[in-house]
Amino acid sequence: MSAISLQRTRKEIPPPVHRGMKKLDREAFKAKVKCLAVRVDEKAVGALAKNKVVQSQVLSMSRKRAIEADPSTSTNKLLLLDVETEDQLSAEVKEQLLPLSKGFVPYEIELGYDHWNAFDILHATLPEELLDDAPAAFTITGHIAHLNLREEYLPYKYLIGQVVLDKNNNIRTVVNKLDTIESEFRVFKMEVLAGDDDLVAEAHEGGCKFTFDFSKVYWNSRLSHEHNRLVAEFFKPGQVVADVMAGVGPFAIPAAKKRCFVLGNDLNPESVKWMEKNRQDNKVQDALRISNDDGRAFIRRAPLMIWKRPFAPLPPPATLLRKLEKEKRRAREAAKAGEVTAEPANPSAEDPNQTSPPEQPSPRHISHFVMNLPGSALEFLDAYAGSYTPLLEEADFPGRDDIEMPLVHVHCFTKEIEPEQGELDILERATGYLGHSVSKDVEGYNLHCVRRVAPNKDMYCLTFRLPKEVAFKS
Ligand SMILES: C[S@@+](CC[C@H](N)C(=O)[O-])C[C@H]1O[C@@H](n2cnc3c(N)ncnc32)[C@H](O)[C@@H]1O
The missing domain is CATH 3.30.300.110 (Met-10+ protein-like domains)
Structure with a gap:
C-alpha cells in the first residue's frame, strides 16, 4: 500500500506565510534565519557537538548541518546554536562551551522552498x-x-x-x-x-507486474491483501479459477503464476485490453483465458465451457525441470567416476527412461468463482441457478454426484458495522439472490472482513460452496 x-x-x-x-511561487519562500554560532577549533568541534549538555542548545533542523565552515579561518569551525544571542544560552551550556570557545559570532541561515x-x-x-x-x-x-x-x-x-x-x-x-x-x-x-x-501506471503486486490506464480501469492498491489472501489460502496449483469481474487481473495473474488455470472475465473492454498485456508481461498466456462478457452471462456459460474445452496441460515448472536436469548431470558424472549414487528422483515410476515429469492434467470443472464487485456482486448470485444443468447433456459427464462444486468468493458491502449484524445482513441478501439458504452451516462457509471503506461501511468477502441444488436446477 x-x-x-x-x-x-x-x-x-515554519516557512514564510503567503x-x-x-x-x-517558489521564490516567495526564501527566508533568512538568524542564530548564534560559537567558533571552535576544528579538532574539538565534533566532540563539543556531541556533548550531552551542549546538545540541548545546538541547532537541530532537518536538511541543515549544525557544523559549518568558518569563513574567516580554515582551522576553525562554527557550531550553530538555536539561540540568537549569548544571553539566551543556559548557564550549564555556557560552562561547557567557554573553555573551547574562540568567540561567539552571529550567523544567518538561508532557507528556501526546497527546505x-x-x-x-x-x-x-x-x-x-x-x-x-x-x-x-x-x-x-x-x-x-x-x-x-x-x-x-x-x-x-x-x-x-x-x-x-x-x-x-x-x-x-x-x-x-x-x-x-x-x-x-x-x-x-x-x-x-x-x-x-x-495516466498509464505500472504497479507491482503479488510478485506480478501490472500496467493499466488508471483513468479507464479499476485499480486499488488497498486490496492487495485481499488479492493475496484468496490466491495464497484458497487457490491450489492445477485448479480452475473463474474470476467473474477480473479487472486488469490482480487475482487472475498471480493465480495463473501459481499454476492455476484461470478464466479472467470483465465487462470493461479497457480492463480486458490491459489484462491481456499483463498476461503477456507476466508470461502466463497458457494459464489465463480472457473474456469480455457480462458477469451474469459468464457465470452461466463458464461451467460448460471448461468441461468442453479444458486448458492444455501446463508444462512442468521451469524450477522442477532445472532440478531434474541437475540431478541427471550429477548421476552421469558419478557414473563416469564409477561411484554408486542414489537414483535421481524420477517422476515416472513406469518409465525409467522418462527425463521430465509428466505434464499436469487440466481439470474440467471450476474450483473457485471470484466476484469482486462489492456494490452489486451479491445480485449476480441468481446466475448460478441451473448454470451446471447443461453439463447433464454431455455424454462424458459422470453425473452430479461425481463432481465437486466450486467455492464462490463473493465480495460485498454492508452498512451494519457490528460484525454479527453485518453477517446477518450479508447472509440474508446472499440467500435472497441465490434462491437458496446461505448460512454459517453451509459447506465451505467463511466470512472475511476485507476493510472499512467508510465510517459506516465495511467490505466483506463471503465464501461458500455452491449447492448442487442451485447449480443443477432444472
Ligand atoms: C471492484 S472492480 C474489481 C477488479 C479486480 N477484480 C480487483 O480486485 O481489483 C470490479 C470490476 O467489475 C467490472 N464489472 C462491472 N460490471 C460488470 C459486469 N456486469 N460484469 C463483469 N464485470 C463487471 C468492472 O469493470 C471492474 O473491473
Whole structure:
C-alpha cells in the first residue's frame, strides 16, 4: 500500500506565510534565519557537538548541518546554536562551551522552498479556515499520486498538486479524482493537477507486474491483501479459477503464476485490453483465458465451457525441470567416476527412461468463482441457478454426484458495522439472490472482513460452496 501522509517536519522553523497563494511561487519562500554560532577549533568541534549538555542548545533542523565552515579561518569551525544571542544560552551550556570557545559570532541561515516539506508549504499558503482539514494524505499508484480534494480546496488545487509533485521524488503525475460517483466499471474521472499527463501506471503486486490506464480501469492498491489472501489460502496449483469481474487481473495473474488455470472475465473492454498485456508481461498466456462478457452471462456459460474445452496441460515448472536436469548431470558424472549414487528422483515410476515429469492434467470443472464487485456482486448470485444443468447433456459427464462444486468468493458491502449484524445482513441478501439458504452451516462457509471503506461501511468477502441444488436446477 502506498498512502503517504503529509506531516510537519520535526522541530522546524515554519516557512514564510503567503495565505491564499494559488499559483506556486517558489521564490516567495526564501527566508533568512538568524542564530548564534560559537567558533571552535576544528579538532574539538565534533566532540563539543556531541556533548550531552551542549546538545540541548545546538541547532537541530532537518536538511541543515549544525557544523559549518568558518569563513574567516580554515582551522576553525562554527557550531550553530538555536539561540540568537549569548544571553539566551543556559548557564550549564555556557560552562561547557567557554573553555573551547574562540568567540561567539552571529550567523544567518538561508532557507528556501526546497527546505520545507509539503505539509509545511501547504500550511503556509492555504487560507486559515482551510488549515484544519487540509489534505492530509494521498495514495500512490505507480508514478501517480491521487488526491480527493473537497470543493473548498479546488481554488488551490494546482498549487496543492505542484507541491505534492515537488516534494515526492517517486511521483511524476498528480491527479484529483473529479467526482465520487462511480461508473459501471468503477472508474473515477480524474484531472491532472501537476506533472506529466501520463495516466498509464505500472504497479507491482503479488510478485506480478501490472500496467493499466488508471483513468479507464479499476485499480486499488488497498486490496492487495485481499488479492493475496484468496490466491495464497484458497487457490491450489492445477485448479480452475473463474474470476467473474477480473479487472486488469490482480487475482487472475498471480493465480495463473501459481499454476492455476484461470478464466479472467470483465465487462470493461479497457480492463480486458490491459489484462491481456499483463498476461503477456507476466508470461502466463497458457494459464489465463480472457473474456469480455457480462458477469451474469459468464457465470452461466463458464461451467460448460471448461468441461468442453479444458486448458492444455501446463508444462512442468521451469524450477522442477532445472532440478531434474541437475540431478541427471550429477548421476552421469558419478557414473563416469564409477561411484554408486542414489537414483535421481524420477517422476515416472513406469518409465525409467522418462527425463521430465509428466505434464499436469487440466481439470474440467471450476474450483473457485471470484466476484469482486462489492456494490452489486451479491445480485449476480441468481446466475448460478441451473448454470451446471447443461453439463447433464454431455455424454462424458459422470453425473452430479461425481463432481465437486466450486467455492464462490463473493465480495460485498454492508452498512451494519457490528460484525454479527453485518453477517446477518450479508447472509440474508446472499440467500435472497441465490434462491437458496446461505448460512454459517453451509459447506465451505467463511466470512472475511476485507476493510472499512467508510465510517459506516465495511467490505466483506463471503465464501461458500455452491449447492448442487442451485447449480443443477432444472
Ligand atoms: C471492484 S472492480 C474489481 C477488479 C479486480 N477484480 C480487483 O480486485 O481489483 C470490479 C470490476 O467489475 C467490472 N464489472 C462491472 N460490471 C460488470 C459486469 N456486469 N460484469 C463483469 N464485470 C463487471 C468492472 O469493470 C471492474 O473491473
